[in-house]
Structures are given as C-alpha cells and as structure tokens.
Amino acid sequence: MQVVVSVRRYNPEDRGTPSYWQEYGLEVEENASVLDSLIKIREEVDGSLALRCSCRSAICGSCAMRINGHAKLACNTKLSDVAGEDGKVTVEPAGVMPVVKDLVVDQTMFWDKVRQVSPWLQPEGPEPEAEYLAPNSDMTHLAGVMACIMCGACVSDCTVLEMDENFIGPAALAKAYRFAADPRDAEDRSRLATLSEYSGIWDCTRCFECVEVCPKGVAPMDRIMSLRDRAMERGYDKTYGARHTDAFEESVTHSGRLDELRLPIKTFGFFNLPALMNMAPVGLRALLRGKMPPIFHRSVPGVKKVRQLVKSVKAQQRGE
C-alpha cells in the first residue's frame, strides 16, 4: 500500500523556524499502523524524526498524537483506516501540551493534574491481615477505569482545557473516580468536596470528545458525570454546577422545557448581582442575534407525560 504521511515537524534547535509540514511517501504493508510508518521513516529515511513509542500494542501509552486532527494511539490506528483516497494521512503532536520536538510533547502538566487528585488509595483504619473484601462487580467496573494507560489523548483533545488550562481534565478526573468509587477508599467525601470546586467536575462541558478519542474505552466524561452524581448525593449541591443541574431538572419537570431566563437566576441566586451581570453580555448577544428566549415561559403540551417520565426515571435510579 502506498501512503503519504504528512508530519508536523518542529525542532527548537532550529531557532526561528516555526513548525512545518513534511511529507514522506512510503510503501507499507496492508495491515500497517501509523506507528509502523513513523518507525519506518525514523529507521530508513530520517533519523531526526522524534516520537515516543514502545510497546506497539496499545498498553504503554507512549504514542498518543493527532492523526488527521484527532488524538489517537499511532500503534493501534491502521493506515488503511485513516489514509484518504490519495493515501494521505496527517500526523501532529498531541494538543494542549507544549511541543518538545516533532511529535514529542511535554507531559508535565498532564502529570501535575493527575497528582492534583491525590491519586492513591486512602483506606481507613488499620490494614486487615488478608485482602480487603470487595465485590467482584465493583472491581470489574473499576478495571474499566484502571484500563487507562495515561496516554493523554483525552487531554490533548479536551475542549475545556483548550480554553482553560486550570481544568483538572478528563484523565485526572477519571483517575479520581477510580478512587471515589473504590469500596476500599475512605476519602470519597473529601475527594468529592475538592472535586466540586472550581476547575473540577463542574467545568466539563460534556462535549464527548474525550469519550470519542480514548483508545481504551475509559470514557472519562461518563466518569465525570458519575462523580457529579456522587457529589450531589453526598450533599455537595451548592455549587453553581450542582444548582444549574437542579434548576435544569426543576424547569423541565415543571414545564417540559427549559426556562432559559430563569436558569441563571436559579443557578447563581437572585441576589448574586455580580454573577448575573456577568451573564448580561451573553443575553445581549442573544438578543442581537434574535435568539432571546421568550419572556413568558409556557409549558409544552403534554407536560404531564414529561413529569411522569421524570418520576419513573427517578424511581429507576432509586432502584425501585
């Protein structure tokens, strides 16, 4: 198979030279991965091409990079799946993190965020002589999160981190969930309290990007949503995020649809003028573009059915 691998190159030692695209035309096997082609370039064509890779089997997490614009592991991405009809595929370093050279990024910030969630088991009381008893279903569930190989694909493509580098981010929050949901961990309460603060679980915008790009099926966003549920259950429901969720639910239950004018008032509180003033430009822009929600909010027809639906979902959640 003939492919053209277009690589985003950057070498800090070539002062003044910004990053640029370099194309490599290669003949590869039908089953070849993107990593195979990069290794071929490195070994046979251009020894200066820098990238990280090791296991070649999607377990070491070294080779996360952007392939055709989205974060993937190069080792388990087949060229035949990503190359266009012209055989072309683009390869860039992972996003969000600063580039060291070519496809190598500095992951310091990634690990700082992981460290931020106190990522170690904190059981209570003296250790038992034998193992902690725990249901297999819980452990199997956690194995789904522990399958995270810390490759950073989710961080690379996180749309929140792109705007706000303070966000703890999908990988670290998934890691936090792994402890909050571990029956052996005794610190879930304090973990959830911390995670409910600014830059934590409520800063996720639910864009699904991390779920999409995770090569191990960890689905970080789903874990963040589970953390939200747990935080609210534990009584951490006074955050804007939690109140926004409550207001959302109340509005839909009441009228079958969102009362967008009341939402910020409910979330921030009627007397929280600074926060409400902050929303004013948003309202103004909506008004100018003709997207202002109606001032008189009306219920949808058949709102009773919506209420019934909400009721039965809640019952299900309670396990009835």
Added chain:
Amino acid sequence: MRAAIAAHQSGATVAIISKVHPVRSHSNAAQGGINAALTDRGDTWEDHAFDTIKGSDYLGDQDAIEYMCSEAGSELISLEHMGVIFNRDDEGRLGTRAFGGQQRARTFFVADFTGQAILHVLYEQLMKSDIRVYEEWFVLSLIIEDGACCGVTALEISTGRVYVIRAKTVILCTGGLGRLFEPSTNALIVTGDGIALAYQSGAPLMDMEMVQYHPTTLKGSGVLITEGARGEGAHLLNSDGERFMERYAPNMMELASRDVVSRSEQTEIAAGRGIDGCVLLDCRHLGEPLIRERLSQIYEIGLDFAGVDITREPIPIRPGMHYLMGGIKTDMDGSTNVPGLYAAGECANVSVHGGNRLGANSLLDTVVFGHRSGNHAAEVARNIPYKDINVAAYAAQEENRFKDLFSRDDGERWSQIRLDLGTEMDRRFGVYRDEAGMKALLKDLEGFKERYERVSVQDKGRVFNTDLVFTLELGFMLDCAEAIVLSGLDRKESRGAHSRTDYPRRDDENWLKHVLVTRAEDGPRLSHLPVTITKWQPEERKY
C-alpha cells in the same frame, strides 16, 4: 518502583532514573497475572516452589525459590492494600485463574492487564511518597571506583545534557533484552541496557543462554497473546484441527511449561502441520461474555493487530522470543559481585527461573526481589559515605564520546545493524539451537561489532535525539548478545529453554550448574557455579 518504595520506607533518599516515564515500562505487558500460594486457600508455598523448580528444569536455586514463594502471599496482599484492583471471587476475596506448569490455580489477576494495573498502582505510591523520578534520562555508564559502584552518568534526553549522579548504592531494574531478537514480544525499549552496564563493569552474567520463547505470539509483529487465554481453557490446534498437545503433554495439555509448549508447536510446524509458519489458538468455545470480561485486551489485540475476532475464529500464533531467565548474577539481597551494585527483576538472575520461567512468576520476582533489594541497598547506604568522585571528568568522558559519534558521517545507522542482529539471533538462537548455528552467530556478532565501531548518527541535534539513544542502546545489545551466545555454546546439553539438537538430553551429571560470563581485560571469561538444591532432587519432567 517496588525497590524505590522499599528503600524510601527504609529511610533512604531515593531517586529513580528511567529512560521512559515509569508507567511506560515494559511490566505493562505482563498480562496474565501474578502467582502466590495463599495458605487460606489451601495452597502451600512448598507446592508453588516445587512447580517453579520443576518448571526451571532444576536449574533454579532452591533457596531463592523458597524465599520467593514463601514471600509471595504477603507481597500480593501488600499490592492489594496499595490499591491494585484484583479480580474477586464470589465472597469478595481475591480470585484466581489457572496458569501453565502449575498443579493448581494460584494466579491472581486484573482482567488481562495485571502488569499495567500493578505498575500504575506502584506509580501512585511513588507519587504519594514524592520519590524523585528522572524521567527520560538514559544511563550511559556505571561509575566504579575502588571496585565499588558509586553512581552513574546519564543523558537527559529532552535536553541532550550529560549529568553525573552520585549514589551510595545503585539498583538496576532495567528489565530484559527482548529486542535483541526480531521478532520479539518485547517493547522497543527492552534493549538489555542494565545487563550490559553490569557486564561492562565486571559483574558476572549468569545462564544467559536461557531465553524463553512464549508459545502464543502473533506472527510478524510478535505481539503477545496471554497465557491466560489457555489458562481460561483455550486450545492449541494444528492444521488438521488436532489438539496436538495430547501427544506432548497428555496431562497438562496446553498448560504444560512454556518451553514444552513452544517446542511442541515448533515440532508441529516443522513437520508440516502448521499453517503459514503458525499453529492456531482457539478461544471460541470460551464464549463471548468470558472473553469480553477476562480477555478483553486480547480480544482488542486480535482485532487490531491480526484482524481476527477471537470469539468467532481461531487466531494464528507461533512461539516468539519473550523473556530472559538469565541475567546479572545476584544473591537473594540483589547484590551483584560489584559492591554497591544491585539488580532486581528480569535483568537479574537470583536465580528463581532457572532454565524456564513459569507464567505469572515474573511479576512476582520483580516485587519480591525489588522489595528485598530496596531494603538491603538502603541499609548498606546508611553505613557508608558518598565517594568523592571527579564529576567533571566523568561528564567530559561522555561528552567526548558523543563528539566522536557526531563527527562520523560515513558509517551505517543503528537501524540496519539492529535489524541484522535481531534476524540472526532469531534464526540461530531460536526454540532449537546447535553448535554450528551458534558458532556462525558468534562470527556474525564480530561483524556487527565492527560495523558498530563505525556507526554514525544522522540527527546531530541535542534535544530529544532518539537517533542517539538508539545508537547507544545498540552498543548495549551487542554486549548482551555476546554473553548469550558464549553461554549457549558452553552449555552442552538441553535444559529448559536451551534446546540443542546436537545435545538433545538433559545431562545432570555434567551440567547441573550455572554458566557465568564475566568480562575481563582479555575478553569474556566463562565459569560455573553449582545449583543450590535444598529438598527437591532433580527428576524427569513430565506434564
């Protein structure tokens, strides 16, 4: 990491130097599990020890094996207490699966990524302890003064700067040397660095001919399919659809020792009962739910790397280079013959695996002896001062070496020499070996070394120069290869993984002993040491 945590808890000031971030290490690839005989399950460490000794083809030192197996339970429990999310049984206790070469199921596991699950938890403990890690620092040499190890020189890969790190004690935990062989199940980073560093510093290497071929690896890439698949009940079939292990190991069948299964496969393939150089691993009868829960990674690997859905069709596999039983000779404390220098894990040879390692004994080896060597190295460090060494001179020495390397433009690159080395090692030092092949290999090695003398680096930069790192690795690989081939030629019998067609039998009278290679001024020197036998006399191995 286990050694670092132990040394830290013993009160030592510890740092880890690693050429990759710790969670990228190759322990990730240990899929199936970790062995331990838990007494509250009716198992005994003596049974585990016997299985290990028999598996080793009686080449393992029985005192070391006794220690490993008797410590296994507490080491396993401490991993669980640290947070490893082991699979459970119905009562919520740790659950087991069957593994090869063992009479009972004593392999504890996390789906089929046990190594990764343990590695990441050890890294969590490292973060908790705030142990300094020099990530992506490549060790260039060990500093030996007055016969003792007192530090290392290292390259910071991200900047290309050379540093000298002083230490009272140094523990090598650098893993194996799989990439000497092409193909291999091993990650690209597994290049025998630590083994070569010790060898260059005068520490003897022991039983280096004991190279394990894993029975189930993918053709071409050599990617590993866990023994756990057979542990869960998968069958091996030849081209006639026959479960051929019936003829080689009628009792244990697919779960005989790895050397036995690999030889059987190779024999089937050689007899024309293979399919395109492979035999088949059949998981279909295990059913999709079990495969999805317990062999999830293998299911993905089948799809991604072989294009096979293992729930629907058998997957072609072949024996592939996997593990080094041999390594730097150490005692049970991890001490090598060089004072201040320790080794633990695959780079070391205590020896607990002898001629053939049992599946799921490698993770155990790393944590048990990592723990013990960490304690011991910390204890020794407490009672000795730092040596006053000439830091600038050591740094200059390495800088000069780089200058020389960078100045050459006419030589070959590392990649061609490495490929030729791997191809020849696979061809001449495969599942079966003989005198003529190994002698030819030794001659080839001379040629590779000459080519390496003239090697040139294409990337002349300093920042993240992997071209330079791979070139340096190749030097380590060539040293390791020399030790392997010399040991292989020396051992004139077939034992464990060392199957010689010209000496097809085990010869306890002459060869129930370890083969050691030491680099002296006048070149490599071979010597022998007796095997420690406590209570298990050598018997014929039947599975």
